[in-house]
Amino acid sequence: MVSGAVFAGCAAGLIAALLHFWFVQPLILAGEQFESGERVHFAAPAGHAHDHGTAADAAAEGAADGAAVAQAAPDAEAEAGHDHSAHEHGTAGHGTGPDIKRDLLTVAFTVLIYVAYAFILVAGFGAATAMGQRVGPLQGLLWGLGGYAAFQLAPALGLPPELPGSVAADLGARQVWWWATAGLTAAGFLLLGYGRKPWAFVLAGAALALPHVIGAPTLGDYFGVAPPELAAAFAARVLGVGLLAWAALGWIAGHFWSRGDGV
Amino acid sequence: MKTMTSVKTLSGSLAQAAGSIMAVMAIGVTLMFVAGHAQSATLHDAAHDMRHATGFPCH
Numbered sequence: 001m002v003s004g005a006v007f008a009g010c011a012a013g014l015i016a017a018l019l020h021f022w023f024v025q026p027l028i029l030a031g032e033q034f035e036s037g038e039r040v041h042f043a044a045p046a047g048h049a050h051d052h053g054t055a056a057d058a059a060a061e062g063a064a065d066g067a068a069v070a071q072a073a074p075d076a077e078a079e080a081g082h083d084h085s086a087h088e089h090g091t092a093g094h095g096t097g098p099d100i101k102r103d104l105l106t107v108a109f110t111v112l113i114y115v116a117y118a119f120i121l122v123a124g125f126g127a128a129t130a131m132g133q134r135v136g137p138l139q140g141l142l143w144g145l146g147g148y149a150a151f152q153l154a155p156a157l158g159l160p161p162e163l164p165g166s167v168a169a170d171l172g173a174r175q176v177w178w179w180a181t182a183g184l185t186a187a188g189f190l191l192l193g194y195g196r197k198p199w200a201f202v203l204a205g206a207a208l209a210l211p212h213v214i215g216a217p218t219l220g221d222y223f224g225v226a227p228p229e230l231a232a233a234f235a236a237r238v239l240g241v242g243l244l245a246w247a248a249l250g251w252i253a254g255h256f257w258s259r260g261d262g263v
Numbered sequence: 264m265k266t267m268t269s270v271k272t273l274s275g276s277l278a279q280a281a282g283s284i285m286a287v288m289a290i291g292v293t294l295m296f297v298a299g300h301a302q303s304a305t306l307h308d309a310a311h312d313m314r315h316a317t318g319f320p321c322h
Contacts, residue, residue: 002287024316102312109313112298119291123284130280152318161318174320175300238316 140254
């Protein structure tokens with residue numbers, strides 16, 4: 001059981017890492033350029049400011065927004081600041097080719113997180129099997145999609161994936177909401193999938209809705225320094241890559257589970 | 264995972280399997296917390312890009 005989970009997690013993690021470097025990493029690097037001030041959203045191109053009055057106005061407005069960030073969200077800004085000053089790899093990759101150490105760590109941690117997901121999925125397979133349910137690749141795929149909904153999609157409804165440079169509410173509060181949303185969504189999907197009584201479906205609906213009725217912690221205003229197009233593309237690609245990698249994870253884990261390999 | 268093996272082959276009770284199911288679940292959740300949420304500076308920096316790319320609240 002454990003070795004099957006490790007294998008499925010590694011395979012899905014490598015798929016996720018491949019898709020990450022294809023779709024997501026370029027946007028992270030671009031976001032960091034805006035975060036560090038190397039690029040400025042709405043900045044007038046050097047030497048052409050006279051051609052672009054509206055752009056210059058917008059840049060001035062952007063600078064004012066920057067000041068507002070420092071005043072209105074000192075905690076969030078300070079929090080982001082301390083972490084980013086600690087990033088030895090922060091912008092090391094820019095212009096000097098890929099940052100191998102940074103990228104290898106990203107691959108390693110992506111594999112690690114998918115192994116973690118795989119353990120949680122396989123624990124679910126164990127419970128389903130003990131209750132007399134068959135688990136094969138098809139059921140694994142459904143479990144994988146459920147896991148994706150619980151651990152990525154539902155939390156993203158309240159806390160969209162953050163492009164570096166985003167300013168968000170207090171980290172602790174967001175983490176609490178994230179875990180509660182993941183847990184309640186997982187419980188809701190299990191009740192939908194395996195519940196037999198009407199009350200189970202009512203309870204499922206309540207569990208799925210509750211985190212969003214309460215609402216994720218937000219700042220109530222927007223302080224991002226990156227273009228909205230970049231942040232939107234980032235969020236969409238993160239969710240798309242997650243869907244594909246979770247589908248692969250569930251299918252592979254279900255495949256190994258049904259064959260009894262690695263038990 | 265001997266317990267789990269026998270439970271699978273016998274399709275036995277959930278109570279019998281509960282111990283190993285909980286253990287595997289606990290390993291998964293712990294790994295997820297360490298890789299995705301723990302705020303040690305070293306861990307945060309190493310896992311930074313993955314955390315952003317997985318939608319975890321990062322900083």
